[in-house]
Amino acid sequence: MxxxxxxxLKSLALIILLLTGFAYLTYYERKLLARFHVxxxxxxxxxxxxxxxxxxAVKAIFKEEIVPGHVDKLIYIVAPALSLIPAxxxxxxxPIAPDLRLGGFTLQFHVADIxxxxxxxxxxxxxxxxxxxxxGWSSNNNYALLGSLRTAAQMISYELxxxxxxxxxxxxxxxxxxxxxLSLIEILNQPRPWWLWLWLWLxxxxxxxxxxxxxxxxxxDLPETENELxxxxxxxxxxxxxxxxxxxxxxxxxxxxxxxxTLFFGGWRGPFADPGTxxxxxxxxxxxxxxxxxxxFVYIWVRASVPRIRYDQLLQFCWKVxxxxxxxxxxxxxxxxxxxx
Amino acid sequence: MSGFKDVLDGxxxxxxxxxxxxxxxVSEPPVTVEYPDEPMxxxxxxxxxxxxxxxxxxxxxxxxxxxCEAACPTGAIHVEAAENDPAHPTSPGERYASVxxxxxxxxxxxxxCEAACPTEAVVLGHTIDLAVYNRRDMLLTKEQLLNPPDPNTxxxxxx
Numbered sequence: 001m002x003x004x005x006x007x008x009l010k011s012l013a014l015i016i017l018l019l020t021g022f023a024y025l026t027y028y029e030r031k032l033l034a035r036f037h038v039x040x041x042x043x044x045x046x047x048x049x050x051x052x053x054x055x056x057a058v059k060a061i062f063k064e065e066i067v068p069g070h071v072d073k074l075i076y077i078v079a080p081a082l083s084l085i086p087a088x089x090x091x092x093x094x095p096i097a098p099d100l101r102l103g104g105f106t107l108q109f110h111v112a113d114i115x116x117x118x119x120x121x122x123x124x125x126x127x128x129x130x131x132x133x134x135x136g137w138s139s140n141n142n143y144a145l146l147g148s149l150r151t152a153a154q155m156i157s158y159e160l161x162x163x164x165x166x167x168x169x170x171x172x173x174x175x176x177x178x179x180x181x182l183s184l185i186e187i188l189n190q191p192r193p194w195w196l197w198l199w200l201w202l203x204x205x206x207x208x209x210x211x212x213x214x215x216x217x218x219x220x221d222l223p224e225t226e227n228e229l230x231x232x233x234x235x236x237x238x239x240x241x242x243x244x245x246x247x248x249x250x251x252x253x254x255x256x257x258x259x260x261x262t263l264f265f266g267g268w269r270g271p272f273a274d275p276g277t278x279x280x281x282x283x284x285x286x287x288x289x290x291x292x293x294x295x296x297f298v299y300i301w302v303r304a305s306v307p308r309i310r311y312d313q314l315l316q317f318c319w320k321v322x323x324x325x326x327x328x329x330x331x332x333x334x335x336x337x338x339x340x341x
Numbered sequence: 342m343s344g345f346k347d348v349l350d351g352x353x354x355x356x357x358x359x360x361x362x363x364x365x366x367v368s369e370p371p372v373t374v375e376y377p378d379e380p381m382x383x384x385x386x387x388x389x390x391x392x393x394x395x396x397x398x399x400x401x402x403x404x405x406x407x408x409c410e411a412a413c414p415t416g417a418i419h420v421e422a423a424e425n426d427p428a429h430p431t432s433p434g435e436r437y438a439s440v441x442x443x444x445x446x447x448x449x450x451x452x453x454c455e456a457a458c459p460t461e462a463v464v465l466g467h468t469i470d471l472a473v474y475n476r477r478d479m480l481l482t483k484e485q486l487l488n489p490p491d492p493n494t495x496x497x498x499x500x
Contacts, residue, residue, distance in 0.1 A: 036362050040373040305362040306355055321348050 023053035063239035075138035080244035083131025136233035147232025257295035402462030412457035417447035
């Protein structure tokens with residue numbers, strides 16, 4: 001009973017955290033992009049424009065709900081939620097701070113420690129495609145449908161290098177042990193030798209590119225190319241339903257950064273983030289937060305620097321460059337695990 | 342193998358682009374003019390809101406000749422002239438403008454009225470904030486034209 005209640009409370013806290021994170025991520029992105037463009041960004045609502053996300057939320061919520069007459073109503077309404085939920089539930093397996101021990105009671109800062117954590121990541125990331133495809137399909141609009149079909153091709157293609165790189169990371173958990181693990185919490189608790197860190201960081205650029213493509217971020221934001229598809233799958237959506245799609249994109253950015261922080265940069269680990277102490281969780285969460293913010297900065301930095309690529313280039317890059325590279329990386333990792341481990 | 346070289350070249354280009362944007366981020370302060378808080382910079386011959394001018398002795402320059410009304414390509418100006426009272430003249434000439442209205446919804450800020458005016462009474466000033474809440478407020482009366490607001494602008498020196 002109490003474990004169910006605790007999980008519900010943790011999920012609620014996580015959702016609130018992520019939605020607030022989304023709101024301030026839009027602020028962070030707008031401010032940063034503005035500075036990249038030698039502009040100022042939002043600065044009228046509240047000090048430094050800090051109330052801007054709240055104003056935007058109020059605006060989105062109070063907009064008139066319009067359901068166009070030519071759409072498939074049920075799917076049209078369900079689709080935004082379907083794209084948002086996977087982005088939220090991925091976070092369940094990511095540890096955001098070390099355990100807190102108070103007397104005999106242990107509070108863990110993750111919702112679920114499942115033994116197939118990485119598989120869960122890959123599975124839920126694929127489910128997110130459904131929301132976008134159904135949104136585009138039910139809109140009954142050429143542009144929306146084209147946008148959503150592109151998303152399908154893009155996400156399925158990039159799942160391949162994503163999965164291969166994940167497999168390589170899973171292989172490294174075998175080093176010096178009888179059996180490897182798929183749990184993110186276990187991976188974080190295993191100490192890695194320094195050469196393994198370097199070897200994993202070699203894969204980080206490739207992994208980052210697949211994460212960019214998975215979350216439909218620039219330069220891979222082909223599903224919503226303004227210049228050819230107006231806004232792709234979102235074209236018939238307005239008000240809070242559009243905001244849900246928007247949230248899905250930004251929360252999957254946060255989730256992607258959190259995954260990368262956990263797999264490549266040690267998650268909450270850092271100086272003074274000692275498990276078992278009273279200050280450990282606070283410092284650990286601080287480190288985790290810093291790493292996620294730094295990775296989000298890279299997302300935005302890429303958006304400010306790299307132009308959107310053409311659709312055939314996108315798929316060519318995936319199939320001709322990224323997939324062979326990640327297969328090679330997987331094979332080399334396997335060799336390292338066999339001969340060194 | 343040429344594909345592989347393309348990838349390396351592309352990566353180098355992207356690294357260059359990202360280096361450039363990062364340099365911009367850290368080294369260049371924003372160039373935004375925070376307009377209502379800071380004055381806007383305009384050229385000295387900028388054509389903004391209309392103004393009616395006076396002589397130093399307080400008499401109005403406008404003599405009610407209606408040439409601006411005739412010159413206006415959009416019919417934005419409406420002038421009605423009246424005879425000056427010789428004891429208390431409003432303008433130095435025989436007649437003055439009893440009604441002088443500019444409809445800013447019609448005006449295209451071409452400056453023909455300025456050019457047509459024989460006494461340089463009507464000029465296009467430097468006021469640029471013309472937004473109002475009410476359509477009636479777009480119709481400038483003679484009082485508003487004679488008492489222009491302080492323009493929230495500075496004139497560029499480098500022209």
